[in-house]
Amino acid sequence: MTATPLALTMGDACGIGPEIAAMALARGALPGGFVIGDIAVLRRAAAVVAVADGVSLPVIEIECPADALRLPPRCVPVLPLAGLPRGLAQLPYGRVDARAGAAAAACIRAAVALARRGEVAAIVTAPIHKEALAAAGEPYPGHTELLQAEAAEGGPACPVRMMLANDELKTVLVSIHVSLRRAIEAVTVEGVLETLRIAHASAARWGQPRPRIAVAGLNPHAGEGGLFGDEEQRFIAPAIEAACREGIDARGPFAPDTVFMRARHTPEHPGEFDLVVAMYHDQGLIPVKYLGVERGVNLTLGLPFVRTSPDHGTAFDLAGTGRADPASLIAAGEMARRLSG
Template sequence: MASITVLPLAITQGDPCGIGPEIIAKLFRDPVAAAGCFVVGDVGVMRRAAAITGGLLAVARIDSPGELARVPPACVPVWQVPGLAPELAALPLGQVDARAGAAAARCIEHAAALALRRDIAALVTAPIHKEALSAAGVGFPGHTEMLQSLATVDGRVPPVRMMLANDELRTVLVTIHLSLRRAIDAVTFDAVLETLRIAHAAAAGWGQPAPRIAVAGLNPHAGEGGLFGDEEITIIAPAVAAARAEGIAASGPYAPDTVFMRARDSAGHPGEFDIVVAMTHDHGLIPVKYLGVEHGVNVTLGLPFVRTSPDHGTAFDIAGTGRADESSLRSAVRMARRLAAA
């Protein structure tokens, strides 16, 4: 019988001046949690992170994912990305730096290439800083948009959506990194319907072929019959009806201030819905983050590979202190494994 090759998981180091390298180092202090993972980044940055988080953690350079099997437990394998600034490990922690932004972007580019070649099972990304990306001249506001561009083939841009999930709640967003004024304009019939299609297809991929999808309204009380805005009547409800005509179990629009409570699946409170589709970034993310950022995972739906990330940012205010909590990264790795195996 031929042996089955288990592909590794790649973790990008994130912004070198933030807590990304530190939470990665803490993850690798648990050989079970980090089994089958390697870092796409800079050896010097990861050695600094190992020292910050308590030392006594080896960091080894690898030249390809195939070398991972030769790395001993309790060691951080780092695929050294070519072309990174040589002084990354000496950059001041907790500060915006264009060199850090450029390095973070380059790591994402190389990790995405591995994912597209099917050299890895999934991609887990540590936090990046949007100001640092901008300072480096990177024309994307975040991971989602950058990965969407990198996954574009022959001009075909994959439609993607951001999902934030924990064990109790899953929220998929119609719009993400836009000002609220622009986000409202971006809530269109096509955008809502496409979001419902992507959420439905993604759920089938993780073993839930008929997810119950609740659609949150845009306006207070879902517009209250048009008294507080008519987007629910003219845009959202027609998109829900079109999705239902395609066999998608969507319903709504519901009042956005109560639908998340109804969907929350917890002990003694079975959720009414499997997924909530929210119109704007904060509408959808605040409920999940309120339940605990240490448990939340960001998942990009619609990519040709699995991508997850922790539910928090670079936390410049505590970078270098060793206090960063790696729990959300652990959750992101667990979910990446689960989705990749589905």
């Protein structure tokens, strides 16, 4: 039997998060897993799954995470969260709603509290909608920033980075949810070096204590010797040199249009690198997502607990249809188990 429960947050009540959580649990794919959220929302999601899969899916209210370990498989254990906005289960699917954003944020905060107390092995977060989060008055643009703030417990925030990974490619980002203009400004010696440190330290969790890290350039052809930009010479190369002096196996900067192909690992083509540090959000995420959204997992590196999530969003167009695919959430849960050891 699984020794420690696995916390799943329900995500945005108007999106596919509750459905894919119910699907994953119904298929027995996440043993010891339970959902933090609104029980009426999960009952609505279970009804959608029951119609889609042709199975009856019991939703069981639990009082503490450990209760999830004592339940039979193929049910949906839910730890209800007090104080959530009323009427979440009546909200229409596929709409941005401040109440859904507030509930999603509250579930994340509750999951962090459980993780910090050691009551759960790891956190797997279902998708949230950034507009709904903002409508609820949350000052954080996404999961990563909210998790970082909650992990700090009112003290100085620990440095964190987003990583997107599948079985072929891992990328870690220097900047996350900022405009492209601000992302360019974030390419500093300190920013790149801190990313390399976090990536290097985190890799030991998945069995690579000395990962081979490729660093992508910012500009086309990695600046082509300064012809297309000098950020590589001014910031990225010095950060790589500093990392190497600390014993980190970092190489580059490499042309961003080819480095991901060089790092991609397949049975036919062993990758030259174990992960790639990308300079900004889309540079790093597009290659991984192109290989298959259903296989990708989002990890937050640098937190004092394990947190993973699927690499897709709320999919408002699919919510309530029963056609959402839980594969990425299941992959996130499986990776969370592996990393939490």
